[in-house]
Amino acid sequence: xxxxxxGRERLAQWIERSKINQLEAAQxxxxxxxxxxxxxxxxxxxxxxxxxKIARATGIVPDAWVPIEEDEEATVAVPATRKRQIGKx
Numbered sequence: 001x002x003x004x005x006x007g008r009e010r011l012a013q014w015i016e017r018s019k020i021n022q023l024e025a026a027q028x029x030x031x032x033x034x035x036x037x038x039x040x041x042x043x044x045x046x047x048x049x050x051x052x053k054i055a056r057a058t059g060i061v062p063d064a065w066v067p068i069e070e071d072e073e074a075t076v077a078v079p080a081t082r083k084r085q086i087g088k089x
Contacts (some may be wrong), residue, residue, distance in 0.1 A: 005042075005063035007054075012040055014058045029057040 015025045022040065026033040031050050039042045046054060051062035 006041055007045075007051075007060060008042060010060045010064055011054065011058065014060065029053050 011025075013018055015022065019026070020028070022036055023033050025037040028051050029036065029050075033047075035044070035046070035050065039046055039050075047064050049063065051065050054060055
């Protein structure tokens with residue numbers, strides 16, 4: 001699955017169900033209409049601020065835009081645990 005596809009599909013469905021156009025959707029969400037158009041076209045993903053605005057207006061959670069298992073930058077290396085020996089730092 002392409003990253004962000006789920007979010008784009010859900011946002012497009014929300015706009016369609018709401019019977020509004022993209023300009024009205026951008027105004028309701030409080031983002032730039034050009035950014036919304038680019039998000040819907042798959043040319044960009046919303047940043048965190050815009051993902052939160054979309055979530056507030058539509059109920060589409062920010063996770064829908066960047067599924068963790070598909071985002072290499074979201075991978076967090078967990079350091080190996082080390083047992084502390086008594087008397088040693």
